[in-house]
Amino acid sequence: MENKFTSDFLSTNSGDKEISYANNSLLQKTIILKLLPTLNDALRETFSKRLPTSTFEVADLGCSSGPNIFLIISQVIDSIHGVCQQAQLKVPQIRVFLNDLPGNDFNAIFQSLPGFFERLKQAQGKMVEPCFIVGVPGSFYGRLFPTRTLHFVHSFNCLHWLSKVPPELKDTNKGNICITKSSPANVIKAYAKQFETDFSAFLSSRSQELMPGGQMLLLFQGRHSQNPWSEDCFFALLGQSLVDLVSEGLTTEADVDSFNLPLYKPCKGELYEIIESEGSFGVEKMEISEVDWVPRDQDDVEFLSGQYFSNIVRAVSEQMISHQFGDATTNRLFMMYAANIEEHLRDRNKGKLVNFLVSLTKK
């Protein structure tokens, strides 16, 4: 079977799907809530350099759809207002560009806007200056904005997704859908090369779009070690679940062999190398952090955790999976996956997501 993946299918599930991203993005919410203080610091720093300014232009790249967007926009507004209050300056106009692929559910975001503005108005009294929220469809691996028009860019939980499955892979990554311990060297090399190409293109596009001194705050999945596979990758477990389906006759070995996710988790050294070689940005900060796949602070969560986490992964990857394997297989796959996750999580040291938080300043 051919790998039918195109970036058209690299969108999260829309609001009308059974397992929608909007209702299954709690892990991402946990991550974003942790991030807000850092986002606040970065925004205040970038904005303070620009004072006084009449407009502050911010882009959220890979925004997806769902309530997390509004957590972030609220933080943007609060941060700017905070600086102005402290410095006794007039609040500028803020424009937030929400970007994702053309297949993203922008309608759902836009329809939530009137309610969001209403809540904002109630929280702030009469708004001093209007805030403008617009949608920018397109891939962030290419140009999205005119030259030197942005002050600040952020991207959360996206940059581990590649622009495409590396074309060299074909069916050489047998029994896997991403890099695992059993992936051969050429597979690892092809993935690493695609990440280098994509991340360079991302940096180069943003370097044209940001004003000098503009800042980027990026969070995405990575790995601790030099080993090219992640120690604890939930997508590897999804691949195992697909292999389990072969014995049930729901798919074939050839189908699984030919399917690969456009996914790469870099290590620190690789990131530094690409950023330096592209040359437009200085690294302000690069931090590694871990977050549990499922919250460990409630006794009953572990019982539910397989299903809970399976839904989170399904909301993100269903479009890719079902396009390749069909809806019936996808339903069974995510049942199987929930059980496998459950099993995996019984070992309490397992189930950690590794993230890089990278802050870059345009030279």
Next chain:
Amino acid sequence: MENKFTSDFLSTNSGDKEISYANNSLLQKTIILKLLPTLNDALRETFSKRLPTSTFEVADLGCSSGPNIFLIISQVIDSIHGVCQQAQLKVPQIRVFLNDLPGNDFNAIFQSLPGFFERLKQAQGKMVEPCFIVGVPGSFYGRLFPTRTLHFVHSFNCLHWLSKVPPELKDTNKGNICITKSSPANVIKAYAKQFETDFSAFLSSRSQELMPGGQMLLLFQGRHSQNPWSEDCFFALLGQSLVDLVSEGLTTEADVDSFNLPLYKPCKGELYEIIESEGSFGVEKMEISEVDWVPRDQDDVEFLSGQYFSNIVRAVSEQMISHQFGDATTNRLFMMYAANIEEHLRDRNKGKLVNFLVSLTKK
């Protein structure tokens, strides 16, 4: 019955509706095709004043969804390229902001973009500079863009829609859903006042957003005479069709009395007065034109014209109608409407849509 109208229902039918706007906007297409040379002239004039510029920012207000959008964007690109070719200048980056209410089907537009860019690339060879297309959800009767960020604004087939049904109307416009010969004086006054408020707010918002010297090209429905009713209004005929349904027991007189469309067709004098009183714009051009409801150049069109035209009106107004009267009544209404249109069009002097084309320059 209460008039349940809010601007949430002032969106055209999305792609998944039986009678979608995308498939039933041929009248609008006819109008836009006629308009393209004028749009070309206006764009060339505005752009020439700015040369050389690195970015040209254009807004399409009330873009709706469907193929007409791409006719307009292509004209924008062609006009700018034309000027640059003539003057042997580098083509600037062009950014087109597509605006409509949050309920508009932006997903359908965004999903058509990759195909549009592909066709553009084939037509132009390698594009000299990228063109950026973004979505701006919100009402054009308020602010949509930061101060002094736009070069050119156009709005086609929208400004006759008010921001709301005038609150004074209640159920005083008996047997009508818009202004007709039988509307009492207070109804006419309330509509005219709402138009004045809305059109002033439109001008004032745009005057803040446009750069000095920036231009607007507006096309919307109006009327020839001083009489406050349009001589040939297809919405009046829709009201008559609703009244016909009363005798069928599908709706009541009270229902019809309480329902009014947020629609006003101004005359020349009113427009001049509002523009002058608002004060930010100079009138470059104000032209009145007529277009047939249905094309008269084919023999078989007349036979189909009732259904054909009913679908066009349905694609634009179904959301408002069905929210008030329910889906079953709406289905029957548009069947009845098709027959009434058919009847109306038998008199070949009837069935003309009157449009104003207004070109304004920011002082």
